[in-house]
Amino acid sequence: MTLQTMLLVAAALFSVGLYGAISQQVVVMVMMGLELMLNGVILAAAAFWWFLSPTPDGQVLLLVVITAMTVEMAMGFAVATLLHRSRQSDMTDMATDLSR
């Protein structure tokens, strides 16, 4: 277990999440992709903390990331609900009236 390997895994998680965020049509699935990206960020933060600068700052950072994740997800659910109610759809592809 080295910094490099941990970062590699984090990069993998981030990229997989990005793939999901881009390829998924259902809002909730897009959110899952985003979560997975955040998962990678968490892992990277931990790696940096442990291998480079084990200061309290790093811990607070992790805490902030986790908070952000929660908050974003809460908003995500709210928005998905809103969309579902107003358009009877939870697909991002269906919500393309606003363009150009």
Added chain:
Amino acid sequence: MTGLLWACATVPAVVGAGLCVSGRRADRAAPTVGIVTAGVVLALSVAVALGRPATSAPFLPGAPFGLAVDALAAVVLPAVAAVTLLVLVFSAADVSGARARFTGLVLLFAAAVVITVCATTLPTLLFAWEVMGATSYALIGFRWQEPHRVGAGLTAFLTTRTADLGLYLAAGAALAGGAGLALADLPGLPAPWRDVAAAGLLVAALGKAAQLPFSAWLSAAMQGPSPVSALLHSAAMVAMGGYLLLRVSPLLGATSWAGPTAAWVGALTALLLGAVALAQRDLKQLLAASTAAQLGFVVLGAGVAAVAGGTAHLVAHAATKALLFLAAGAWLTALGTKQLPALRGAARRWPLVGVCAGVGALALAGVAPLSLWATKDAVLAGAHEESLALYLVGLAAAALSAGYAGKVLWLVWQRLPADAEAGYDTEEEGTRQVRVLQQAPLVVLAAGAAVLGLLALPPVAGTLRRALDGSGPAPGLVELVVSAVVGLAVLLLVRVRPLQPLPGWLEGWLGLARATDVVVVRPVLRTAEALARFDDRVLARAVTGAGRGALRTAGAAARFDDAVLDRAVAGSATASVRLADATVRADLAGPDAAVRSLAAGTRWLGGWARRTQTGQLHQYYVSAAVVLAAALALLLAVR
């Protein structure tokens, strides 16, 4: 005395402007006012001719409005003033309708002539010079109801103005040479600028004097009323061309080429326009061509530094030709025609007019001892000193003048044909009468035409020559005799053997007008039209096209919509026309195409910009990722 000089210039100007502005209301009083003013001017001019004042007023920086009466001006100024007065007297009886405008313009013209004669700086000269041109335009086109007369004025004005550009050039050269704008300083200019100044002045003078190749305008100018022709096209304006050359004769002499050039142009004009005059069938046209030819002698004189002779010829010719023009005008008003065949025997109907005209014609023919005989020889003497060829050409020209003068003389004194009335009223409704006021000036002018030769004969000639600082030779006795014999012989020859019709190109003024039309006017107009098309179709449309293109919705760029196709089809007809233009001026197609593609490009870009906004979220994600990756690459690449 300077006050008198200013008055001499401003009185006719102010009165003339006032008459012009007051319009038809002043018509009744105008002739009287005009005659009185002209009389005052004559008196003033005589006074200043004797007093020789010089004065100046602030005008342009470094170039005051300078007026001065030197010997040359002292001779010419009274002559011009006198002719003006006589012409106004004549026209008081001759011109009808809008007399205020006519008199006003004549007085304005007279003021300009006074200033021209007395000008000591280039701006002053140009000032008056251009006003002469403008008033001559207005006077030639005096009867504006008839478009061809206005057109003739336009031709006259534009031709003389073309030549006037030389004065602008000369002014620039004077400044560049650092000599200032005074006429007297011009010969002192350093080498290249001196030549430029000389060339500019030469061109300007040749244009006004209707010398080759500018002569054609004088033909057109005959559309003006006869008094106008008498004043402008004999005594004053045309003469001013010759006068200018006489005045700057030192400058011409200071260059190696300007004098001979002027001399040859003058001589050739005298010869060729003499031939032209011989071929004319219209009295005024004949007189006009003769004017150009006679001015040729003046120019010749200036070119060979025979200033005194030139001056004398100028003055004598003014009297002679004004006389003839007024006579022609009297006949025109009375008989309604100026066609020579129709004027057969006209002299016999009004003997006084006939006699006066006869004196004029004889003088013109160079019959001794009338005026032009001696003055012309004074010039030719100078030419002889310069070169024999020049002298011979001049002599031939003198013979020609005897020819056309004789043609007129014999014609008008022929027996009145029975069917004379048939030829009348071809140009206007004749009055069949010649009034006293029309006849009186003729007498005065005839006297002048007869005796003014004294200026070129001893003892006056010597005085004059000394006053003019001239060193030109006096005519020898042999020359005087030769020319008198030639003149008389030709005159008699014409009497014995009436002329055969001469070639059309001579009657048509050497095709000068046509040539100008083909070489200058048409190309300019074509260019103007082409440029206007270019401006409308290419430049302006390109810009509006760019604007429209940017405004156009960008969806149009994405799909090649019907409107575009429709326009393309509908526009193909105009496009083919445009294509023709484009092929003719391939270089002009460059900016056109460029700006068009710019317009299209903006339109396309607008569409592209909006197409990035697909509404598809995953595409936003992809674009964000791609752009950020590119930014990263850029950051790492550019360091």
Added chain:
Amino acid sequence: MEQSPLALLPELCLLAGAVATLLAGSFLPRQRQWIARLIAVAALLAAAVSAALAFPRHQNGHFGGGDAETVFGAFVLDTATGVTRLVVVAAVLLVIGLGVDELAGTARESETYALLLLGGLGAIVLAATDDLLVLAVAFLLASIPVYALVGMVRSPGAAEAALKTYLLGALSGIFLLLGATVLSGIAGGTAYVDLATGLAGAPAAAVAVGALAVLAGLLFEAGGVPLHQWVPDATQGAGTAAAAFLTTVPKIGALVAAARLVDVLPDALSWPLLVGLLAAATMTLANLAALAQTDARRLLGWSTVSQVGYLLMPVAVVSSTSAATPALLVYLAGYAVTNLTAFAVLAAVPGARSLTDFRGLARQRPWLAAALGISLLSLVGTPPTAVFLGKLTVFTAAWDGGLAWLVVVAALNTLVSLFYYLRWLVEAFRPGDPAPTAGWAHGAALAGALGVLAVGLGAGLVTALTGDGTLG
């Protein structure tokens, strides 16, 4: 390090105001929610007064320099913060003013005010902080109210706009967190002071990834390329007041924050060039896209994006010229008041959506048309209006900072922008029957127009506030 919460009085006023507004709103009958509005306005006024009073004290602080006063180790009290506070508070006040007609008596009126206050608070903290952690949290605080405000009107368009705003915001938040992680990891701390020292010798690639990611987050908040797509959608889909808010307030915070960040980034990488290119791309794309818009709101949305492009110019040169920070602040102030004036006109003609709906405005409501004209001409950059002053200073700063090409690009863009601003203006002066107008927004538009002129004419005063701009 000062720990006195009093130093954060304006922020506390906003927070307390938000809580009080929300609480009051939950007990007020529908038609008497104006009391909640009053509370919100009072809180804003209190914040404005306290911010104004505090302003002179830290006017000499400059960000990046060591002599600026910092509260809680992460909240810088300098000119930029002071100006941001004033501008944000004023902007929120104006938003409430222009939104009264639209919001009064609606079911969510008090919530809206609370969210406006919270969003304003987020923008201020975003602008004032010099710590990556606070930056990340402030990002959330600034963006979450925006999601709600966009979706508030409950129309399909609003829902879609909210979705897009949210999804782009979430992605940007992740970018921001990723960047914060990388930067703090290699620098050994999250405070900008640590970054300045820690990044100096750090590996360039890591710095590039980290800083770019943080910048991406801020670009979302500001509405710059490549995360700008939500702006026109949200502007079109949301209610007028919400649109006015989201095109103004978050940008103020984000751009100041971006300037603070770029200022501490090491010189090893060509940040000016990158930010300059992003600025050029933003303004060009937005102006081109705005050309053919027919919906007034969407047009203003794109206009906002283009203005962000100009606003990024001083950010690009923030570390190379002292003129950049004042220029940024001046432009932000001018832009805020101008943009809100334009939205006030929109709010004053509630029925108008497309540009042609404004026909007859000049005949029927000359003052409103004048306000529209002033705001649109200001957006173009015509003197003596607010944005002209901004453009002048910004162009000067960018040129001075070595980005003369960017100034040329910006000038050409200004020309392009004239097309669409003028199209709207022309419609307003054509004959026609406009929709009925609303009173409060009318007043807000006039006040805003006066403000636009005041900023331009009183330029000396404004620039005196924004400082001489010496940077550390």
Added chain:
Amino acid sequence: MLTGIVFWVLAVVAVAAGVAVFRVDSMARATYALAASFIAVGLVLLLVDLEFLGVITVLMMTMEMAVMGIYMIMFMGMNPALMPMSMVHGKRPALVVSIGTFVVLAAGALLVPWPTRRGAPAADLVTSLGEAIMESKMLVMMTVSPVLFATIVAALVLALPRGRYDRLGDDLRAGKAPR
């Protein structure tokens, strides 16, 4: 050595579960996979002495996935088990972008000359975290509170179709919403 093996196992689990999120054919299973991925990362956190944060991660994620499951049943009206999963678009660009991202990040991770470790972890990590939160990073937590407040307000505003005036009448006095 042991840590290494555990790490690799967890790493493989985390990534594999992450991949599985988008490979399984129902949303419910995707939720489980995501939870697994998070738990694996949470366990990795434990490996680097971040017990507190690791536990938090695991707990939060478990909760969140539970919420997600409930959410899907309640609001979407889907049967989580039977939901077919073929709602994908733009797979190719997604693949290209994500692989590209991975290559860039991985290359960075492997090639960047990372600096050496500065300092050592505090003896009591939780205490140091608490101190940091209450002292040097106090503003973070001060800001988090309005964030949570805003989130609650915003989420309710967005998610609730009917406000209090719909339920309680315009003057809030009615016991029931007007029908």
Added chain:
Amino acid sequence: MLSSIIFLPLVAAALLAVLRVPDRVARWTWVAVTTADLVLVGVLIARYETPTDGGLAFEERARWIPSVNSSWHVGVDGLSVPLLALTAVVFCACAVYGLREDRRPRQHAALFLALQTTCLGLFAAQDLIVFFLFFDLSIVGMYAAIAGWGHGREAGRSALQFFLYTFLGSLALLLGFIGLYLAADPHTFDIPELIAAAPLQDHPVAGGFVLAALLVGLAVKTPTIPFHTWLPPAHTDASAIGSAVLAAVLLKMGTYGFVRIAMPALPDAWRGAAWVVLAVGIASVLYGALVALAQTDVKRMIAYTSINHMGYVVLAVGAAGLAGTGTAARELAVTGAVTQMVSHGLLTGALFLLAGVLHDRTGSYAMRDYGGLARTAPLWTGLFAVAAFGSLGIPAFSGFIAEFQVFAGSIGTTAWAAIALPGILITAALFLRALQLLGTGLPGGRSIGFSDVRAVEAVPVTGLLLLSLAIGVLPWLLLDLITPASAVLVDLVGR
């Protein structure tokens, strides 16, 4: 003094915009205010004494944007006083002519009063930002004038084109100003300070770029070819007053910028670019004249002659930048350029007002629609003839004074300037042709029943023409003002 001259019209405009006074009152207020301003300018000229060593008179300076060293700085010298006077005169004439405006006269008056402030302010500005402020606002005002009171079907589009095109110019100008500001040390927008410092003297490349920006900006406004295409449609579709103001005053802003800013502040670069300027001037003279010759629409024709006439100015300022020995010639060229600005303002203003009469009576500008107007409208024809002759450079009118100085000075500097001489000739041809088509012959077409000019039309035109005549006969009245300033300018350019 100067500030009150500048802002008096604006204050009146604001009052007219706010107070809903009756139309009659609005019209007469307009006349009164412009007359008052004209009187004030007259007082200013009467009290004007040529400042020593190239300074300014009636200088006023107040803080504005100290952070960028920009201030409300106004002042006049021999280059600006004539243009201030021209502005006051032209606007006063337009106000009288505007007494017959019946479309929203109150707003019309307010707009033109505001426009007057922008013009006066520009000519008095001694600070680049103040200059730019008025430069830009004049565009906005003129746009409103064309779009709001123009009478072509395409008025909106022409106005837009005008706005876009001149706005492009103003942006280029702004870039140039910023470049000057940054080059100066300390940074400043103050024109006298910039002139004194001549900041880019030893930086040929940077100076070249800054000058290029300024040149483009000013060339669009002037306009010279190839930036002129906005002018003809703008004139064709503008009202008579709009055209008169546009041609008589607004075009001067471009050329004034040359002598006020570009030449003295960037002497080195100007000398380097002088050949280009000269060539553009020559091309403008000839091109403008030729294209005007081919026009069939009298207003378009006058518009194109503006390009020709402004070309003389460009020619002269280009020649003034040629390093040569003849200081006198270059001074004459500059004096001629300023004289030409005034002269063109007076004469073209008169011509456009006269063209407006045509449109007012019959709605047509096409020359072939008329003929024989000398009979039905002798006064109109007379005035048109006088204006045309003045415009084609006949002595006794200001045009001759200007053109003589321009040509004598330019040719005195470089013989190449003589290429432009045919411009005089073509201008003469086209004006006389127009006069012939419109005025002479027998009345036909729309000339029949054409009512002659009324007093409110004749008075302003006559006033403008009389002023032109005064300058033509007593040019030193004007030249004494200009000459010292042009000497200073030539001196500065020669640095």
